[in-house]
Amino acid sequence: MADIDEDTSPLIQSVEVQESDEEEASEGEGTVKEQGNIKAVLTPSNNNRRKTTSDFPFSVEDRTASVSVNIPARPPRHHVTRPPPSKHHRRARWIVGILIILILLGLVAVAIALVVTATAPGETWYRKSVIYQCYPQSFQDSDGDGFGDLEGIRSRISYFKELGIRGVWLNPIYPSPKRDNGYDISNYTDIDPVYGNIEIFKRLLAELHENDIHLILDFVPNHTSDEHPWFKESKASKTNSKRDWYVWADGVAPGYPPNNWLSVFGNSSWSYDETTDQWYYHQFSSYQPDLNYSNPQVKQVMEDVLKFWLDLGVDGFRVDAVEFLLEDPQLQNETLNPLFNESECSSPPCYDSLVHNLTTNYPGIHELCRDWRKLVNGYSIQDRSEKILIGEIYDNIETVMTYYGNSSNEFTFPFNFFLLVNSDWSGVRINCIVKSWLDRMPGGATANWVLGNHDNSRIATKAGLFRARALLLLLLTLPGTPVTYYGDEILMTDVYVPLDKRNDTFEGRDSERTPMQWNTSNHSGFTFPNAEPWLPLATNYSLYNVEVEKDNSTSMLSLYKKLLQLHSTEAAFYEGEYMCLDATKDLLVYLRWKESDANYKEYYIIVINFSDQDTNTKISIDFANTELVFSTYLDRSNVSLKSISLRKGEGVIIRGYLSDTCNKADLSSSASPSCSAGPCL
Known part of the structure; x- marks a missing residue:
């Protein structure tokens, strides 16, 4: 006999025991619940009387028995009428609501700040710094083989620090046959x-960073060495997997290249490979x-090269020969240049004889x-x-400007x-530039601004020793980042190199790549006294070297240090305004200042005499409390x-103050009409 628990009995109105094997209840009889061979049909009822076991005189003995149970209907809910909130309660709710909104707004602000922080590029260190181009082969030899090296550069970090340099750019240091002094690379990593x-490179990089110096x-x-494993594979056969990592084509006829394209170095830009007849x-x-x-494989592998060095911690790249990265895939002939002067071409065919619209600045380079x-x-x-990217593009100014991209999203x-x-x-001319x-x-x-590099004659040779100081003043007082070439800070000049x-x-170009002049010893301290430098040194190295000039308060090196300190510490120079006041055949006069809310503005007046004669000039603007910073x-x-x-060749920096009542328009009205001359580029 089965008993029904009292705790569940209030739910049951009636129980009907069926001796049938049928499992379905008739429509409307209630919900069927089944356990084992017992089936209960639960039927709602309006009778809410509490039931006990005595109301159900039956025993469950048959395994096929079915139990029909009626479930009482849910009693109606009782609605409670709440009193309206008091004035104080309404005010409290309003205050809590405002606090919640303020908290949410605060959280949103924090989230935005975190996103900005996470996506900001970080410190733009190069705005306050000079980028110093260091030609590794000529900077410092540490092992006596006559070639500069990374250990040599590491030993001179204190020199960079003393100058105030925060960015050092190294020319190629990768494995290379050196038929073009490292610009023919056989291994990029x-x-x-x-x-x-x-x-050794890692040690150099770490020590530079310890001294707050960035490495570029x-x-x-654009190209590799022909001894690079990629090219060796590419030229092995037409079916090699790296065949189209380079540009191959059939000639227009036996012995004739695919088109009339010319190399920058002269003659055809195509070479014949007998192995594959292309x-x-x-x-x-x-x-x-x-x-x-x-x-796409080439694009990817070169991105991997960048990642390799970035993972090591380098701070950026100078990108070589950007305008040549892509060319016309149809290999069409380029047209003749109508402006070309044949008399300027000593050994035809010369590169400038063609218009290079199919081999320079070709569509797709900017995307790359x-x-x-x-x-x-x-x-x-x-x-x-x-991390910075600097592009090398020799072209007209409109084309060069496009490589900034939109919002500097290229270089x-x-x-x-x-x-x-x-x-x-x-x-x-200089103001116009x-x-x-x-x-x-x-x-x-x-x-x-650039005045010297490894591909051009040194500025002290090209412009003259007397003008070099004036041009250094110009370089380090213009708005933006100056780039200086090693040795220019000590007045190094081009050196004659025997054949x-x-x-x-x-x-x-060897004459502008000769070893750095450190002191008066044999080979000027570049290498060991009994070693043979890879290129000869200047004959005047005993006059123009770091050791001598460091102890001379009026030397070019002392001027370099003073100008660099001014550039890196005065906002007027590294990010301020530029305005020409006068430009003549001999002189350039300009202002540099940083906009501020102060009643008086601090201005720097720069006056430079580029001529080889003494000269006089005057400033008509009424500046107060002027003082000479230095000459x-x-x-x-x-x-x-x-x-x-x-x-001759002298320039001065003068500091003065001007009332806010004299605005930029007033200054502009004081400028000479020659300041607006142009265009010149």
Whole structure:
């Protein structure tokens, strides 16, 4: 006999025991519940009387028995009428609501701040710094083989620190046959044994960072050496998996290249390969075959190269030969240049005889640069210090400007070579170059200025020793990032290199690449006294070297240090305004200042005499409390704006104050019409 628990009995109105094997209840009888061979049909009921076991006189003995149970209906709910909230309660609710909204807004603000922090590129260190180009082969030899190396550079970190340098750019240090001094690379992810090895590189990088100095490497993506394993595979057969990592084509006829394209170094930009009976393309020499960026695999492998060095911690790249990265895939002939002067071509065919619209600045290059920028930006966010990309593009100013991209989404800056290749040192010309760059530069972008590099004659040779100080003053007081070439800070000049000592067989660039002059000892301290330097030193190294100039308060080196300190500490120079006041054949006068809310503004007046004659000028603006900061000769203590006398190649920096009542328009009205001359680029 089964009993029904009292705790469940109130739910049961009636129980009907069926001897049937049927499992379905008739429609409307209730809900069927089944356990084992017992089936209960639960039927709702309005009778809420509590039941006990005595109300159910039956026993459950048959295994097929079915139990029908009626469930009482749920009693109706009782609605409770609440009193309306009091005035105090309403006010409390309102206050709590406002607090919740404020808290939510605060959380949103914090979230936005975190996102901005997480995506910000970090410190833009290069805005306050000079970037110092260090030619590794010529900077310091540490082992007596006559070649500069990484250990040598590491031993000179204190020199960078003393100068105030925060960015060092190294020319290629990768394994290379050195037929183009390292710009013919045979392995992108290693160090040439001449310079050291990866472990030495890591030590150098770590010590530079310990001294708050950033390291920029040379990235050469346009071409490899013909001794690179990739090219060796590519030329092995037409079916090799790396065949289209380079540009190959059939000739138009036996013995004739695919088209009329010319190499920058002269002659055809195609070389014939007998093994596969095809021609390969090279924008430079025949031992520098161009990579094919139409191939996604090439794009990826070169991104991997960037990642390799970024993972080690480098701070950016100078990107070589950017305008040559892509070319017309149809390989059409280029047209003749109607402006070409044949008399200027000593050994035809000359590169400038064609219009290079199919082999330079070809569509797709900007997309490639944006991809690299995106990759580098990721490391900027990760390391909280901006990684920079500098592009080498020799072209007209409109084309060069496009490589900033939109909001600098390509290069941090493309190199500004217009002062570097200039030969007219008049104030009018120089101001026009400066104004042309600043006026065309995208908003928010960083300007840059270059007076020397490894491909051009040294500034002290090209412009003259007497003018070098004036040009250094210009370089370090213009808005933006100055880039200086090793040795220019001590007035190094071009060196004659005998034919049997020459390394650069194409353009004779050895003369501006000679060893750094450190002291008066044999080989000027570049290498061991009994060693043979890879290139000869200047004969005047005993006069122009670091040791001698460091102890001379009026030397070029002392001027370099003073100017760099001013540039890196005064906002008026590293991010302030520029305004030309006067530009003549001999003189350039301009203002530098930083906008502020102060009642009086601090201005710097720069006056430079580029001529080889003494001259006089005056400033008509009524500045108060003027003082001479220094002269490029570093030997005078005062100057009068009413009569400024300058020696040949001399420049001065004068600090003065101007009331806010004299605005920018008033200053502009004081400027000479010659300041608006142009265009010149």
